[in-house]
Amino acid sequence: MKSIYFFGNGKADGSAADKNLLGGKGANLAEMTRLGIPVPPGFTISTDVCSYYMESDNYPDKLKLQVATTLEKVEKIMSQKFGDVNNPLLLSVRSGARKSMPGMMETVLNVGLTIKTIPGLIEKSGDEQFVYDAYRRLITMFADVVMEKAAGIEPAEGESIREKLDKIMEVEKKKNRTKTNSELSVNSLKQLCQKFKVEIKSSIGKDFPDDPHIQLWESITAVFKSWNGKRAISYRNIENIPHQWGTAVNVQAMVFGNMGDSCATGVAFTRNPSTGENNIYGEWLPNAQGEDVVAGLRTPNPINNLNSNNNSKRIISLKDHMPEIYNELDGIQDQLEKHYKDMQDIEFTIQSGYLWMLQTRTGKRNGFASVRMAIEMLEEKLIDEKTALQRVKPEQLDEIMHPMLDAEAEKKSKLFAKGLPAGPGGASGQIVFTSNDAEMWHKTGKQVILVRNETSPEDVHGMFASKAILTARGGMTSHAALVARGWGKCCVVGCADLQISAQDKTLSTNGTVLHEGDWLTLNGSSGCVYEGTIPLKEVDLNANIHFQKLMKIADRFRKLGVRTNADSPKDAQTALKFGAEGIGLCRTEHMFFDPERISAMRELIIAKDKNNRRKAIMKLLPHQRKDFYGILKAMAPHPVTIRLLDPPLHEFLPQEKNQISKLANKLHVSIKELNTRIKNLHETNPMLGHRGCRLGISYPEITEMQARAIFEATAQLVMEEKSPLPEVMVPLVVTVMEFKHQKEIIDNMAETVKKETGVTFEYLVGTMIELPRACATADQIAKEAEFFSFGTNDLTQTTYGFSRDDIGGFLPEYLDHKIIPVDPFQSIDQEGVGSLVIMGVKKGRVVNSKLKIGICGEHGGDPSSIHFFHKTGLDYVSCSPFRVPIAKLAAAQAILID
Numbered sequence: 001m002k003s004i005y006f007f008g009n010g011k012a013d014g015s016a017a018d019k020n021l022l023g024g025k026g027a028n029l030a031e032m033t034r035l036g037i038p039v040p041p042g043f044t045i046s047t048d049v050c051s052y053y054m055e056s057d058n059y060p061d062k063l064k065l066q067v068a069t070t071l072e073k074v075e076k077i078m079s080q081k082f083g084d085v086n087n088p089l090l091l092s093v094r095s096g097a098r099k100s101m102p103g104m105m106e107t108v109l110n111v112g113l114t115i116k117t118i119p120g121l122i123e124k125s126g127d128e129q130f131v132y133d134a135y136r137r138l139i140t141m142f143a144d145v146v147m148e149k150a151a152g153i154e155p156a157e158g159e160s161i162r163e164k165l166d167k168i169m170e171v172e173k174k175k176n177r178t179k180t181n182s183e184l185s186v187n188s189l190k191q192l193c194q195k196f197k198v199e200i201k202s203s204i205g206k207d208f209p210d211d212p213h214i215q216l217w218e219s220i221t222a223v224f225k226s227w228n229g230k231r232a233i234s235y236r237n238i239e240n241i242p243h244q245w246g247t248a249v250n251v252q253a254m255v256f257g258n259m260g261d262s263c264a265t266g267v268a269f270t271r272n273p274s275t276g277e278n279n280i281y282g283e284w285l286p287n288a289q290g291e292d293v294v295a296g297l298r299t300p301n302p303i304n305n306l307n308s309n310n311n312s313k314r315i316i317s318l319k320d321h322m323p324e325i326y327n328e329l330d331g332i333q334d335q336l337e338k339h340y341k342d343m344q345d346i347e348f349t350i351q352s353g354y355l356w357m358l359q360t361r362t363g364k365r366n367g368f369a370s371v372r373m374a375i376e377m378l379e380e381k382l383i384d385e386k387t388a389l390q391r392v393k394p395e396q397l398d399e400i401m402h403p404m405l406d407a408e409a410e411k412k413s414k415l416f417a418k419g420l421p422a423g424p425g426g427a428s429g430q431i432v433f434t435s436n437d438a439e440m441w442h443k444t445g446k447q448v449i450l451v452r453n454e455t456s457p458e459d460v461h462g463m464f465a466s467k468a469i470l471t472a473r474g475g476m477t478s479h480a481a482l483v484a485r486g487w488g489k490c491c492v493v494g495c496a497d498l499q500i501s502a503q504d505k506t507l508s509t510n511g512t513v514l515h516e517g518d519w520l521t522l523n524g525s526s527g528c529v530y531e532g533t534i535p536l537k538e539v540d541l542n543a544n545i546h547f548q549k550l551m552k553i554a555d556r557f558r559k560l561g562v563r564t565n566a567d568s569p570k571d572a573q574t575a576l577k578f579g580a581e582g583i584g585l586c587r588t589e590h591m592f593f594d595p596e597r598i599s600a601m602r603e604l605i606i607a608k609d610k611n612n613r614r615k616a617i618m619k620l621l622p623h624q625r626k627d628f629y630g631i632l633k634a635m636a637p638h639p640v641t642i643r644l645l646d647p648p649l650h651e652f653l654p655q656e657k658n659q660i661s662k663l664a665n666k667l668h669v670s671i672k673e674l675n676t677r678i679k680n681l682h683e684t685n686p687m688l689g690h691r692g693c694r695l696g697i698s699y700p701e702i703t704e705m706q707a708r709a710i711f712e713a714t715a716q717l718v719m720e721e722k723s724p725l726p727e728v729m730v731p732l733v734v735t736v737m738e739f740k741h742q743k744e745i746i747d748n749m750a751e752t753v754k755k756e757t758g759v760t761f762e763y764l765v766g767t768m769i770e771l772p773r774a775c776a777t778a779d780q781i782a783k784e785a786e787f788f789s790f791g792t793n794d795l796t797q798t799t800y801g802f803s804r805d806d807i808g809g810f811l812p813e814y815l816d817h818k819i820i821p822v823d824p825f826q827s828i829d830q831e832g833v834g835s836l837v838i839m840g841v842k843k844g845r846v847v848n849s850k851l852k853i854g855i856c857g858e859h860g861g862d863p864s865s866i867h868f869f870h871k872t873g874l875d876y877v878s879c880s881p882f883r884v885p886i887a888k889l890a891a892a893q894a895i896l897i898d
């Protein structure tokens, strides 16, 4: 097998098409080299080697030889030799997986510096300070990545070798009264390197290796091993990246951004990843190595004045400082974006006035930016409509609909601090100072904001659990910003005025001290931070023209209709604003909970005979008529599927003693009698008990009342020259006989109302298909029903036998042990529950080829389930109002995958 892929001097063995084998970074280095872009030469060791190493703990036979011969090619291009005493070549060793996992795996830089090669490099560079700075970086990275992490050593918090070495350096800096690492004198750096070695020996019990080849091979191995590092695994679990992929390793000639004032390093996006604006957006640092920008230890300079921010507006941009290099970079970024036809995230280094490109990859972006870029690239004719539709992940639309801070309330709030706006929207939460605390508090149902000086990849689990993230250091491309943006989380970084003590669990600025658990509010779109909470406000989607355009394209492509689940005129209106094409589920039981109604409901349940029951239920008629009138009116002429009462009756009864005695008083029955009635209504398995159409069969007057309310509201609207379209839906049907029984009552009531009012109107009577038997006998039911709506919540519950209310008790273990891949209540189980849906559709359509079929379970708003429903030939999905745009986009994407 070919294990090594060379790139350099305009030639490359691989290309962008080889991502699986070379990882994203390696494939793109090869591609950039082929495009004639200046890339330091090097080679990629393939992901196959990673898999081989993971399985056998060894390398393929000829690998060492192949590395040696390829290294010679690199040496030739660079006119340097690895390990040479006079003219040493230094190497970087970096990971690179198929899908980008920012900061999750390891890197070792400056490999090849030893006691013997140091003088040669000093001679060549003429800069002793630079060489020792590079050496202390190598020692630190090597000790951390190779000697500790890859060796599987797990130190306690604050005790890692990196933290120990950082502490030694802080002491040295204090002693020398220097602020930045690069200001340390040669002597200090020399001493520092010596102290580092002593600390490593005493902490780890091994010497830092002074042999370039040992450094290289141990670094390569450590990078492969970092694929199975804790944080890489946890990131893959969150992002659903398969664990068997493995990483590639890129070994590349080092170029230096820290060799003096004509050197620099930076990162940039070809468009702004927060707003989508078509401007190169990035940060750079003079006289620095790449890790300095991402680590956020120094405030980076802006690339140009268009993207300077509060913290960086006073420092010089690359455009002003090195105009020629800036123009070259601008040309390259333009070339890359046109070549890849997507926004790129690039890394570069300037060594002694020469620009080198170190990386290009598709840039992560938030929902706003994603939509804007898709539409603008379409308008620029860079991509076509189908590509534009696929550029936005449906879930990202959630961010666009994210609540923002109420502007009026925000104006009145006192600013606590200001940082950089790294992740959009607003959020309030209780502050915590460690990622473990964030995760723990989140598990207990708390809403937290993670507060850190800076975040590192070790923090991903805590960031994931947090509502928002706040850091004191770092720029817009710092780790916290990148990760938050990827997840669409509210995030403020670089809040320089904050003093954070993770040890004391305090956060202070200008004399105000906050403690763990105190509330804070962030505006991730402006960078403002406030003490306490601020109400959030919905966003105006009409003002987002890019979103509107994207939705128009989605509407043109999709076949699947998108309705909404709504129980009130207000929800119906919200859903209409988001583009809902009707109501797929109106759960009438949600209407019974205000005090007047619940009391009538309770009267109905307690009633001893039909007469009293009818009296009680008739009290509900005017309320229900008003409800249905409002919803049908808001939605007309779109259809509204109104489901008859579904939950077990005891759900409406009081549970607590004093409530029971109050009710007994009100209904003029004894407490004892009431308690007996409550006891009689108690069911061992209420989800499988007296609910759904079983209620309408036991108490037909409930169905009569609801049907009357629906039809009277309809008649009223017809008289007002509206075009209401009610669809009456019978819940939880298992046999066609249940359906026939209920349909007769409904149809009779329609006739009665028509006669009473003298108005004719249209309506349909259909059923929920939410039990396996209903799927199996769908052909019989379809003979009577005018529509089907799959209730995939109950269908999942009854197919798995997993209680939808109690699955939380064992689901985490099921997911951890990979017994099931995802929560089946969130994403449809296509093999099991899905095959019942397919059966129901087929059987139903055999009898009635025009049968209208929808789905109104929670899966109606889940993109991957939507793809399945599209394939299955459903007419529409119905989901909560806020998921309507998500469902529309997913439905359009389903056509493209079909």
Ligand code: PEP
Residues within 6 Å of the ligand: 585, 587, 646, 770, 790, 791, 792, 793, 794, 795, 856, 857, 858
């Ligand atoms: C369902 O079961 O999928 C459904 C929509 O009904 P409910 O969630 O109200 O039981």
Ligand code: MG
Residues within 6 Å of the ligand: 770, 791, 793, 794
């Ligand atoms: Mg149901």
